[in-house]
Amino acid sequence: MIHPERLRILRTSHGTTESGPVLYWVNRDRRVHDNWALAHAQQQALERKVPLRVVFCLVPTFEQASLRQYHFMLHGLEEFARDLAALHIPCDVLLGTPADVLPAYVAQHDASLLVTDFEPLKIKRAWLADVLAATHISMHLVDAHNIVPCWHASPKQEFGAYTLRPKLTRLLPTFLHEVPAIVAHPFLATPAAAPVDANALLATVRVRTDVAPVDWIVPGEKAARRHGTAFLQRLHRYGTERNDPTLQAQSDLSPYFHFGQLAPLRMALDVNRMVADDPDVATSAASFLEELIIRRELSDNYTHYNDAYDRFEGFPAWAQTSLNEHRHDVRDHVYAHDVWEAARTHDPLWNAAQRQLVRTGKMHGYMRMYWAKKILEWTASPEEAQAIAIALNDTYELDGRDPNGYAGIAWSIGGVHDRAWFERPVYGKIRYMNANGCASKFNVKTYIARYDTYADPGADGLSGRLDL
Numbered sequence: 001m002i003h004p005e006r007l008r009i010l011r012t013s014h015g016t017t018e019s020g021p022v023l024y025w026v027n028r029d030r031r032v033h034d035n036w037a038l039a040h041a042q043q044q045a046l047e048r049k050v051p052l053r054v055v056f057c058l059v060p061t062f063e064q065a066s067l068r069q070y071h072f073m074l075h076g077l078e079e080f081a082r083d084l085a086a087l088h089i090p091c092d093v094l095l096g097t098p099a100d101v102l103p104a105y106v107a108q109h110d111a112s113l114l115v116t117d118f119e120p121l122k123i124k125r126a127w128l129a130d131v132l133a134a135t136h137i138s139m140h141l142v143d144a145h146n147i148v149p150c151w152h153a154s155p156k157q158e159f160g161a162y163t164l165r166p167k168l169t170r171l172l173p174t175f176l177h178e179v180p181a182i183v184a185h186p187f188l189a190t191p192a193a194a195p196v197d198a199n200a201l202l203a204t205v206r207v208r209t210d211v212a213p214v215d216w217i218v219p220g221e222k223a224a225r226r227h228g229t230a231f232l233q234r235l236h237r238y239g240t241e242r243n244d245p246t247l248q249a250q251s252d253l254s255p256y257f258h259f260g261q262l263a264p265l266r267m268a269l270d271v272n273r274m275v276a277d278d279p280d281v282a283t284s285a286a287s288f289l290e291e292l293i294i295r296r297e298l299s300d301n302y303t304h305y306n307d308a309y310d311r312f313e314g315f316p317a318w319a320q321t322s323l324n325e326h327r328h329d330v331r332d333h334v335y336a337h338d339v340w341e342a343a344r345t346h347d348p349l350w351n352a353a354q355r356q357l358v359r360t361g362k363m364h365g366y367m368r369m370y371w372a373k374k375i376l377e378w379t380a381s382p383e384e385a386q387a388i389a390i391a392l393n394d395t396y397e398l399d400g401r402d403p404n405g406y407a408g409i410a411w412s413i414g415g416v417h418d419r420a421w422f423e424r425p426v427y428g429k430i431r432y433m434n435a436n437g438c439a440s441k442f443n444v445k446t447y448i449a450r451y452d453t454y455a456d457p458g459a460d461g462l463s464g465r466l467d468l
């Protein structure tokens with residue numbers, strides 16, 4: 001049974017049909033397994049003895065989105081729809097924004113309940129509000145992404161990991177449990193859904209086609225599980241090696257989490273099981289769980305409670321004051337968006353990080369901090385720096401347009417979830433980072449050499465490959 005705090009009943013409509021199917025409007029959590037929203041929708045359908053359908057709204061364009069990201073998403077969706085069909089749960093893809101296409105779909109199926117999953121970003125909140133306004137159907141919202149439901153973990157924006165951690169730690173025993181498996185649905189839905197054809201859908205979207213798909217990571221729920229299992233084999237290295245971008249010690253799971261093809265809860269359960277069998281991995285496991293649970297759920301907290309998560313006004317007051325005091329400091333270099341995008345700054349380390357992003361769709365986590373902080377240092381204003389970092393992140397990263405991205409950029413440029421440091425030019429009291437700091441942690445020359453030459457994946461169709 002779903003924990004009542006994982007669920008928000010948005011509306012209970014009286015007088016509407018009770019015999020129509022339950023619909024799961026899938027947004028963020030596009031997977032069959034470990035999905036509380038799908039499990040809740042099926043539970044509701046079984047209790048009502050009605051069919052269950054899943055529906056996805058494909059928005060033809062998204063600000064700053066690229067073919068690389070849509071390719072990963074839609075190929076994952078193709079597999080999701082196939083696996084649902086095998087469980088007698090049709091999955092329809094509607095072309096258009098939810099408020100434009102969902103009301104007619106709900107009416108066409110005479111649905112009794114609409115279940116959807118929680119996502120804190122503004123555009124998704126607006127979609128939800130629009131669909132609520134444009135329909136009369138009963139609606140349930142489920143947080144299927146966070147291990148501890150975001151609204152239950154804390155009722156307000158947290159200052160940092162140190163304030164959220166004790167709250168999550170206290171609640172984990174209640175929420176870190178297996179999700180019921182989805183069963184073959186006994187009440188058959190008509191009509192069946194047309195099979196999802198990712199390539200045909202890709203032809204309908206208007207996105208940046210010069211940012212090509214990559215082939216080092218395979219989209220879809222099954223590949224995500226394989227990827228997760230392979231990471232567990234090298235989990236013991238995570239504690240000591242994860243901050244070295246010349247090694248492959250990070251999990252590389254963020255694209256799967258972002259597109260909802262893998263549940264963070266799955267990884268947390270598997271890691272805990274592994275620690276029980278092999279206490280030697282406990283230290284690495286603790287570091288991984290800190291990122292997977294505390295840092296990731298802190299990002300959802302930030303974007304859920306701070307509407308200015310992608311703007312200067314979202315930074316804490318001390319950081320805004322300090323950045324304002326240094327607004328007119330002379331910068332050693334001032335680059336515009338196109339110079340950053342083309343990785344043509346004077347700094348070989350920054351350029352290498354940008355090339356890793358452009359080529360592979362996934363910059364190493366340690367380099368992301370350096371990358372964003374240098375954009376602050378060498379851009380005309382903090383507002384412009386934040387906008388450039390978000391634009392590059394949301395176009396090239398496979399895991400872009402995610403609460404983690406807005407929080408990570410706001411941490412790097414605006415001191416969010418951080419504290420005031422020693423004052424220095426341009427940065428003010430924002431934490432500083434430089435290439436010497438990187439050199440003390442890893443072999444900078446090796447990293448630069450790996451991404452030395454500029455190869456634009458769009459220019460020659462080259463897919464990025466992590467040859468680590």
Ligand SMILES: Cc1cc2nc3c(=O)[nH]c(=O)nc-3n(C[C@H](O)[C@H](O)[C@H](O)COP(=O)(O)OP(=O)(O)OC[C@H]3O[C@@H](n4cnc5c(N)ncnc54)[C@H](O)[C@@H]3O)c2cc1C
Nearest residue numbers: 250251252253254291292295296365368372400404405408
């Ligand atoms: C400037 C900047 C931009 C970022 N942009 C994004 C983004 O667009 N999308 C994104 O998912 N993450 C982003 N991050 C956070 C982090 O760098 C990535 O989540 C991580 O590098 C993803 O790689 P991984 O899955 O191999 O991580 P691992 O180290 O294997 O961590 C496992 C998981 O823990 C979570 N995690 C790890 N580090 C962080 C962190 N610092 N904050 C929040 N959660 C974390 C992620 O869900 C990650 O997949 C950004 C960080 C910074 C500083």
